[in-house]
Amino acid sequence: MSIILDKVNHIYSPGTAYEIQALKDVNLKIEDGQFIGIIGHTGSGKSTLIQHLNGLMKATSGAIYFHGKDIYDEDFDLRELRNRVGLVFQYPEHQLFETTIFDDVCFGPKNQGLSKEEAGLRAFEALRNVGMPEELYYQSPFDLSGGQKRRVAIAGVLAMKPEVLILDEPTAGLDPAGRDEILDLVARMHRERGITVILVSHSMEDVAKYVQRIVVMNRGSVMYDGTPKEVFRHYKELEAVGLAAPQVTYLMNELKAYGLKVDTDATTIAEARASLLEALTGIDSQKNDFHR
Amino acid sequence: MLRDITLGQYYPADSVIHKLDPRVKLFATMLYIVSLFCFKGIAALLVISLFLFAVIRISKVPFKFMVKGLKAIMILMLITALFNLFLTPGEPVVSFWIFKITAEGAKNAVLMVIRLVYLILGTSIMTLTTTPNQLTDGLEKALMPLSKIGVPVHAIAMMMSIALRFIPILIEETDKIMKAQMARGADFESGNLVQKVKNMIPLLVPLFVSAFRRADDLAMAMEARCYNGGEGRTKMKPLHYENRDRAAYLIIVGYLVVVLLCRRFLPFPM
Known part of the structure; x- marks a missing residue:
């Protein structure tokens, strides 16, 4: 039992001319240690959905339970939730800000209240995990290539040692080699640390290769939820909503x-x-x- | 969150006011402001109120959107009212300790508040019914004569429209970076002032970097499409007056004349 979504709805700008229902009665149960892929056309509510999972967005109605506790409870600690559910946004390299790569990766662990040494150790480990060469640790993150920046940004979340790792299109704009590196890294984290991984992706090949379970989003609701084999059996229906097998x-x-x-x-x-x-x-x- | 902030706050609807030429709306807003500051007498106030609420009705914008703008100037209104109430010289009606309220003061306070409310309501009709692009378009065309004396009207209008276009983009970007840093445990709310400013660094640095990157990209994209200033540039939707625009000019001028006539012949009780 890890994360349970119960009839979650989200409406943007309610009561105005720009009102959009981004999530419609979403029910999901995310078990510990699963590797889940979320697919859906642009604007299907994938990004909105994952931002609910660590409490960055508040559902208009419905409830979300993390390990059996309602995250919208008055005394629920949302920062603690964010420490345990790591979220890597789309183009995470745009969030880098520190003067050195090492300091940037330390930002998360320091916010968790770890000492400087502990945060440093975490950063070291995370950077090694993402395969950054050590001679780059004390350089400015702004001098790196796009793929390297992306890896540093992912290390920034990994260093917080989350139980659940959510990645929003982590391979967008990367070359095939960079894509494989990132996905292999995520798969290794899942295998070795046993963390739950949720991968949002547009690449059906990537999803088929790595995940155990696929959630298909369409216009804000869950269309299919099952193993890749089960979901891709509906390839004709998937095509009808702008996806593919x-x-x-x-x-x-x-x-x-x-x-x-x-x-x-x-x-x-x-x-x-x-x-x-x-x-x-x-x-x-x-x-x-x-x-x- | 930040998404709910609407600058330029255009409200899409299908009304005559929406369809009017932006130059008409600019001109009308100007005359309306003039009328607010030179009216005298209850008759004129009635005319203004009637006109204002008629236009609000025609514009089909829900009244609560207009009122939203008032919240922002609540404090200003309060201060203005208090200053007028207590600091206007004249015969005191009520007095206690060092404060005294004069009849003129009370009158001025009420008048000032009405003026401010009407000012915000009137001008928000323009911003609610005109997209920022239409507005700069109208401004550019209206100010074109000034380019003869060397004012770079086109460049100013282009800068304005780019700036306006970038406001929502940067708000969205801020929202995104803020969330990304919050996902890494950043805290933008608690702490004292120094702490708060320090906490903004993880937000501001990426925001500046991205603003410069976007500016670079935009400049490149404009050059790639051979943009080289306003010289000889045509418009996809050139502004031209329709009959309704001419009628609107007549109505707004007529309105000002009526207000001025009221001031001349019915200037009581103020």
Whole structure:
């Protein structure tokens, strides 16, 4: 039991001509240790949703429970919630402000009330985790490349050692190598530390490759919620709301239409390869440990 | 949060006032302000009130949006009223300790408050029914004659519209950075003044960086589209007067004449 959303609604600028309902009766249960992907078209309420999870935005109606406690309770400590639910915004490199990279990463831990030494240790660990070369630690964050800045900003949240890590499109604007680095880092954090990870993404391939569960948002409500295989079975419905399934799903569906006995549930290239080999040669590559 | 602050506060609606040429609205607002400061007598006040509320009705903007602007000047109104009430010389009506209230003072106080309220209501009709872009467009065209004597009217109008366009962008940016830093445990509320100013650094540095980046990008984008000042530049939607604009000019001038006539012939009881 980690985070539970109960009929959460959010309306922007209520009572004016600009009124928009961004979230509509959202019910979600986010279990500890899950790796969840949130997908949805632009303006579907993804960003609004994740900002509710650490109390940055207040729901117009509905309730959110963190470990069984109502976060809108008078005596609930929202800062404590933000310490435990780390949120990496879109383009997080725009929030860097300190004179050195190291100081910037220390900002979060220091706000948690840690001593200078402890904060420093945390920063050190986080920067090493994101793979920053040590000779850069005392340089200005503004001199870095875009990908490096992004990693420093993510380190800034990791250094707070959150139980739940939420990332809003962490790979937007990065090259393929930078994208893989960030996602592998997140997957490693999930594996090694057992933290809950929520990944907002537009890339179906990324989501299919990394997450255990997908939540599809459409016009402010949850459209689908399930494993990647379950969700991508609805690829036609996903297309209707401006989304898509991974390329592999299309390929497998087309091959099946041509009469090949392949598994249309395959969502990653590795799965597709195994299923194709099996269909073509009759060898179950996964059972024979037939990798790459 | 910050999203709710509306500067320029345009309220979209489909009304005659919305459709009027911005130059008409600028001119009308000016004459309206003149009328507020030179009217005399209860008759004129009635005319002004009638005119004001008629325009508010026609504009189809809910009255509560107009009143929003009044909250901001509450303190100013209070101070003005008190100063007028106590510091106007004349025959004291009520007096206690060092304070005395004169008949003139009471009258002035009431008048000043009415003037201020009407001023805000009247001018907010303009800002609520005109987009900032229309406003600068109107201003540019109205001031064009000044360019003959070397006033860079186009440049001023362009700067104004860019500045206005950037206000919501920067507000949104501030909101975003604030949230990002709050997610990292920043605290913008508690602490004494020095502490508060210090706490603003994580907000202000990224904001400045982003403002300069945006300015750079905009300059580049304008150059890429061959922008080189107002010389020979045409408009997509050039302003031109319609019949309703001419009628509006007549009405507003007629209104001022009526107010002035009231001042001349019915200047009581004030």
